[in-house]
Amino acid sequence: MDAGLLAKLERVLAARIELVPDLKITTHYVFARDGFASLVEKRDGGFGNVGTPGMVTAQGFAALLWRGKTGVFVGRGFEVFATDEQVTAIRAFDRDLNEALK
Numbered sequence: 001m002d003a004g005l006l007a008k009l010e011r012v013l014a015a016r017i018e019l020v021p022d023l024k025i026t027t028h029y030v031f032a033r034d035g036f037a038s039l040v041e042k043r044d045g046g047f048g049n050v051g052t053p054g055m056v057t058a059q060g061f062a063a064l065l066w067r068g069k070t071g072v073f074v075g076r077g078f079e080v081f082a083t084d085e086q087v088t089a090i091r092a093f094d095r096d097l098n099e100a101l102k
Contacts, residue, residue: 005046011100017093032056036093040101047101053094055086064090 012019012031020030020037028039029047037056041048054063055073062075064082071082082090 002045008047008101012097015096015100017097017100031097033093033096034089036090037061038094038097040097050094050098050101053090053097055080055090 009019015033017031017033020032023030025039026042028041028051031038031040035056036053038053039051041051052063054061054075056062057073057075057078057080059078060075062073062078062080064087065072065074071087073080073082073086
């Protein structure tokens with residue numbers, strides 16, 4: 001493992017973000033923290049584009065969408081209104097993951 005990749009993984013761990021192991025996804029990594037997850041492209045032995053984060057629920061993955069000023073987590077066949085705390089947390093997760101993988 002090269003030093004740049006190792007530094008990125010150390011920043012991920014410092015931000016309390018987990019690399020979800022062994023999901024049998026060949027094109028992306030899955031990173032998660034506090035019930036939120038994001039896909040990250042596997043690229044040339046490292047990391048590519050970071051996908052939009054969402055909330056992981058018992059019913060599946062739910063993306064954060066906006067209806068006017070109201071945040072709603074929307075998944076296949078279900079919707080859950082987002083609390084202000086959840087919006088703050090998912091934005092922080094997204095920011096921290098993107099910063100760690102620069």
